[in-house]
Amino acid sequence: EVQLVESGGGLVQPGGSLKLSCAASGFTFSGSAMHWVRQASGKGLEWVGRIRSKANSYATAYAASVKGRFTISRDDSKNTAYLQMNSLKTEDTAVYYCTRPDMDVWGKGTTVTVSS
Amino acid sequence: DIVMTQSPDSLAVSLGERATINCKSSQSVLYSSNNKNYLAWYQQKPGQPPKLLIYWASTRESGVPDRFSGSGSGTDFTLTISSLQAEDVAVYYCQQYYSTRALTFGGGTKVEIK
Numbered sequence: 001e002v003q004l005v006e007s008g009g010g011l012v013q014p015g016g017s018l019k020l021s022c023a024a025s026g027f028t029f030s031g032s033a034m035h036w037v038r039q040a041s042g043k044g045l046e047w048v049g050r051i052r053s054k055a056n057s058y059a060t061a062y063a064a065s066v067k068g069r070f071t072i073s074r075d076d077s078k079n080t081a082y083l084q085m086n087s088l089k090t091e092d093t094a095v096y097y098c099t100r101p102d103m104d105v106w107g108k109g110t111t112v113t114v115s116s
Numbered sequence: 117d118i119v120m121t122q123s124p125d126s127l128a129v130s131l132g133e134r135a136t137i138n139c140k141s142s143q144s145v146l147y148s149s150n151n152k153n154y155l156a157w158y159q160q161k162p163g164q165p166p167k168l169l170i171y172w173a174s175t176r177e178s179g180v181p182d183r184f185s186g187s188g189s190g191t192d193f194t195l196t197i198s199s200l201q202a203e204d205v206a207v208y209y210c211q212q213y214y215s216t217r218a219l220t221f222g223g224g225t226k227v228e229i230k
Contacts, residue, residue: 035219037166045158045166045209047219061217064117097165103156103211104177106165 002026002105004098009110012088020083020110022098030054030076033101036083038094039109048096051081066092088114118142118212122222128230135197137225139210144190147214154214157186157195160224161206169208170195197227205229 008020022034033056036048049062051072060072071084081098095109119142129135145154153173158166168177170186173193183198197204210222 044224045160045211045221047221050216050219063218102168102171103158103166104168106167109165 002100004100004105004107006096006098006107006110009096009112011113011115013116014088014090014114016088016114017084017086018088018112020085020096020098020112022081022083022107024079024081024098027100029079034072034074034081035099035101035103036072036081037097037099037106038092038112039097040091040094043094046094048083050101085112088112090114117218118145118215118220120210120212120220120222122208122210122225124225125223126226126228128228129197129200130230131202132199133230135200135204135227137195137208137210137227139188139193139195139222141191141193141212145212145214146190153189153193154212155186155188155193156211156213157184158209158211159204159206160209166209200227200229202229 003025005023012018031053033052035050038046038048049072052059069087074081093114095111097106097109099106121140123138155173157170159169160166169180169184174186185196187194207224207226209224
């Protein structure tokens with residue numbers, strides 16, 4: 001069974017940092033790109049960014065709203081993708097999901113709250 | 117970035133009746149080399165992650181009931197629920213994956229029972 005499990009969310013002050021993890025199982029993680037999508041409470045879905053596979057040079061791309069502050073990485077030996085979030089703002093408060101390129105499987109999400 | 121605009125923001129439909137949701141992209145998401153529209157539809161129920169319903173604008177994901185159908189090409193797309201069931205109450209999103217460096221979602225359409 002294909003499964004994605006996000007973790008690492010929590011409460012952080014504005015300007016702080018947090019690192020989210022996405023543990024994958026049930027498919028060939030190393031050959032797959034991975035995406036992060038977020039959703040503020042009561043709002044719509046916002047694509048955050050993605051990282052491609054080693055075969056595609058681990059190329060990353062980010063939404064304009066997070067570029068320069070967020071970094072996506074991966075550890076294929078651990079079947080895990082990461083989202084490093086720096087210089088956090090209150091508007092980054094959201095549920096963060098990871099998903100595959102086809103977006104056919106999603107994790108349950110992890111909640112990030114940025115507040116003083 | 118490609119902007120995805122959905123309409124209406126919400127709609128109320130009687131059980132068994134048709135629900136129609138529109139999605140317009142700011143530029144074409146039809147890739148000429150393979151004649152595919154890089155457009156997907158998702159359903160999201162409260163407290164749950166999104167669920168993929170339709171990809172390539174009109175291909176139903178495995179297990180999705182055939183009352184859900186997608187149509188359209190280029191910049192204008194439609195999701196139709198032919199006979200609304202109680203379990204279809206949800207928010208529906210369109211998404212373009214034509215621009216792989218900047219995926220974008222529509223704002224969502226909330227479907228309720230009249």
